Amino acid sequence: MKSATTPQSLASVAASRxxxxxxxxxxxxxxxxxxxxxxxxxxxxxxDVTLDFAAGxxxxxxxxxxxxxxxFLRTLNRMHEFIPTAALxxxxxxxxxxxxAPGTDVTKIRxxxxxxxxxxxxxxxMTIGQNVLSGLKLAQLKVSHQDDLLEExxxxxxLWDEVKDRLGEHASALSGGQQQRLCIARSLAVRPEVLLMxxxxxxxxPGSTFRIEQTISELSQxxxxxxxxxxxxxxxxxxxxxxxxxxxxxxxxxxxVAPTNELFSRPRDKRTEDYVTGRFG
Amino acid sequence: xxxxxESTTAVATPGYPWEPTLKEKRGKFLVFVAALLASIALLFxxxxxxxxGWVIGFFLSFxxxxxxxxxxxxxxxxxQDSLLTSxxxxxxxxxxxxxxxxxxxxxVKGWRGLHWGLFTQDMSxxxxxxxxxxxxxxxxxxxxxxxxxxALLFTLPISILTALYLTEIKGKFARPIRFLVQAMSGVPxxxxxxxxxxxxxxxxxxxxxxxxGALALSILMIPTVARTAEEVLLLIPNDLREAGLAxxxxxxxxxxxxxxxxxxxxxxxxxxxxxxxVIGETAPILLVSGGGEATNFNxxxxxxxxxxxxxxxxxxxxxxxxxxxxxxxxxxxxLAWVLILFTIARYISTxxxxx
Numbered sequence: 001m002k003s004a005t006t007p008q009s010l011a012s013v014a015a016s017r018x019x020x021x022x023x024x025x026x027x028x029x030x031x032x033x034x035x036x037x038x039x040x041x042x043x044x045x046x047x048d049v050t051l052d053f054a055a056g057x058x059x060x061x062x063x064x065x066x067x068x069x070x071x072f073l074r075t076l077n078r079m080h081e082f083i084p085t086a087a088l089x090x091x092x093x094x095x096x097x098x099x100x101a102p103g104t105d106v107t108k109i110r111x112x113x114x115x116x117x118x119x120x121x122x123x124x125x126m127t128i129g130q131n132v133l134s135g136l137k138l139a140q141l142k143v144s145h146q147d148d149l150l151e152e153x154x155x156x157x158x159l160w161d162e163v164k165d166r167l168g169e170h171a172s173a174l175s176g177g178q179q180q181r182l183c184i185a186r187s188l189a190v191r192p193e194v195l196l197m198x199x200x201x202x203x204x205x206p207g208s209t210f211r212i213e214q215t216i217s218e219l220s221q222x223x224x225x226x227x228x229x230x231x232x233x234x235x236x237x238x239x240x241x242x243x244x245x246x247x248x249x250x251x252x253x254x255x256x257v258a259p260t261n262e263l264f265s266r267p268r269d270k271r272t273e274d275y276v277t278g279r280f281g
Numbered sequence: 282x283x284x285x286x287e288s289t290t291a292v293a294t295p296g297y298p299w300e301p302t303l304k305e306k307r308g309k310f311l312v313f314v315a316a317l318l319a320s321i322a323l324l325f326x327x328x329x330x331x332x333x334g335w336v337i338g339f340f341l342s343f344x345x346x347x348x349x350x351x352x353x354x355x356x357x358x359x360x361q362d363s364l365l366t367s368x369x370x371x372x373x374x375x376x377x378x379x380x381x382x383x384x385x386x387x388x389v390k391g392w393r394g395l396h397w398g399l400f401t402q403d404m405s406x407x408x409x410x411x412x413x414x415x416x417x418x419x420x421x422x423x424x425x426x427x428x429x430x431x432a433l434l435f436t437l438p439i440s441i442l443t444a445l446y447l448t449e450i451k452g453k454f455a456r457p458i459r460f461l462v463q464a465m466s467g468v469p470x471x472x473x474x475x476x477x478x479x480x481x482x483x484x485x486x487x488x489x490x491x492x493x494g495a496l497a498l499s500i501l502m503i504p505t506v507a508r509t510a511e512e513v514l515l516l517i518p519n520d521l522r523e524a525g526l527a528x529x530x531x532x533x534x535x536x537x538x539x540x541x542x543x544x545x546x547x548x549x550x551x552x553x554x555x556x557x558x559v560i561g562e563t564a565p566i567l568l569v570s571g572g573g574e575a576t577n578f579n580x581x582x583x584x585x586x587x588x589x590x591x592x593x594x595x596x597x598x599x600x601x602x603x604x605x606x607x608x609x610x611x612x613x614x615x616l617a618w619v620l621i622l623f624t625i626a627r628y629i630s631t632x633x634x635x636x
């Protein structure tokens with residue numbers, strides 16, 4: 001019985017991790033979504049999501065395709081508004097302040113809340129080294145020890161050993177997995193407090209996926225991470241908390257959020273249980 | 282290790298099993314020969330004559346014979362296939378012949394008119410009917426260089442910024458402006474000349490000079506450069522823009538540091554296509570630049586010639602062997618400029634595609 005064994009293994013994977021308690025990691029800022037709705041034109045894509053991301057934790061957003069996970073993620077650093085027909089309701093609090101409040105400098109928000117995309121997207125006109133430091137130039141930040149920062153970011157992204165002798169090469173010379181870790185390094189260079197990851201491993205092979213999961217674990221020592229994933233094994237491996245989202249044809253909703261080992265071993269909602277046991281989705 | 286693996290590795294040689302067999306090749310050759318014979322028969326038996334008649338006759342008979350051959354060999358679908366292939370070949374032939382013919386004619390006829398003085402003397406001391414060694418194209422070359430460079434200076438910021446407005450800012454007026462820019466690229470060049478003449482030369486400056494010529498050329502150049510630039514900007518994946526914005530950059534910084542560097546070669550191509558569009562323009566130059574004979578580097582004072590103007594004048598005022606040689610030599614120089622520019626554009630765009 002395959003469906004019967006899956007939850008057990010997921011739960012055991014999740015149980016092997018220590019769940020960080022909110023407030024025990026006094027670093028960075030937490031992120032709080034308060035009653036977030038999102039629309040594309042007339043289509044209501046996301047309904048009333050209220051969710052806390054405590055500082056220093058990793059939260060996985062799981063759910064079937066089209067349930068609004070990515071849309072929700074993009075509302076968290078104001079990338080949602082780049083879609084021409086987009087609309088929004090609700091608040092997203094970073095360190096207690098609404099990032100959608102009038103007068104907020106949106107570029108500062110995106111500096112504090114970084115993002116890694118589904119497809120690796122290094123800048124093709126820049127070298128590997130320039131890519132890592134591109135955020136500083138783009139946001140016009142001054143840093144005194146650029147070489148140290150470059151090395152630190154690549155080490156933290158788990159890419160330093162592979163590229164330290166070829167920093168002057170173009171980023172397109174790297175493999176897909178390396179490019180994605182380069183993109184992670186690039187987002188680290190501006191020292192964000194929160195890192196949003198939109199299915200960062202969906203285009204990668206298992207080896208690269210493993211490296212990136214290691215990277216996530218190391219990064220979670222010093223920042224808050226929100227990761228969208230289709231891979232429940234991955235959610236079980238890397239996250240402290242998991243949030244299950246679902247759309248029944250209408251707007252996507254948050255069904256359940258819990259510490260990851262609880263969500264996989266003792267889901268409270270029937271729909272969550274159906275999903276994590278592989279009965280649908 | 283199984284024996285079958287060993288035997289395959291032992292005898293394997295690279296082959297081309299998809300190539301036509303000898304029999305098929307022979308069949309194709311026979312069709313060709315038959316078409317050749319039929320076309321000669323047509324030449325003698327019907328009203329068709331001359332080289333063009335023979336070419337048409339050959340294509341007609343080749344189409345019919347290969348259709349019949351394929352029909353017998355492999356049935357109706359194969360025959361239809363051969364019909365389409367034959368017609369496409371004929372179309373290609375019709376498209377290429379005039380181009381090749383122009384280039385060959387200009388090179389053969391213009392070659393004899395080339396001499397070193399062409400690039401060091403102007404026509405201020407000579408008339409078009411003088412011996413070809415008297416006078417040259419210096420005034421024309423300088424005029425073309427000055428006017429095209431000035432036009433480029435005006436066009437570059439306007440057209441690149443227009444393209445950025447259409448693709449990056451996507452403002453409220455993007456749709457009507459895109460439509461206007463597309464419509465503008467069809468404006469006849471003499472209209473551009475008349476526009477500058479009636480809006481600037483007559484009411485304001487009262488003087489024909491190189492600057493007026495450059496303005497008229499700019500009107501023709503802007504739509505070409507803006508459209509090409511817009512097309513290359515649209516090829517940039519949105520991921521890159523989002524990556525820049527997600528790093529906390531403003532839109533301007535993202536465009537300047539991520540988007541534009543990624544399409545640099547495309548923008549160079551756009552500029553070169555724009556230059557090639559206007560370098561051979563005669564009508565607006567004729568109307569507004571005054572068409573001088575003396576070498577003039579100053580665009581705001583005195584008339585200025587250009588290469589097309591030189592060609593036009595030698596053709597119109599001449600009638601002798603010398604003026605005809607001047608015309609062809611001028612055409613050769615102009616054609617060489619255009620071909621060189623296109624070659625550079627092709628080189629730049631293919632080189633970046635590979636990377």
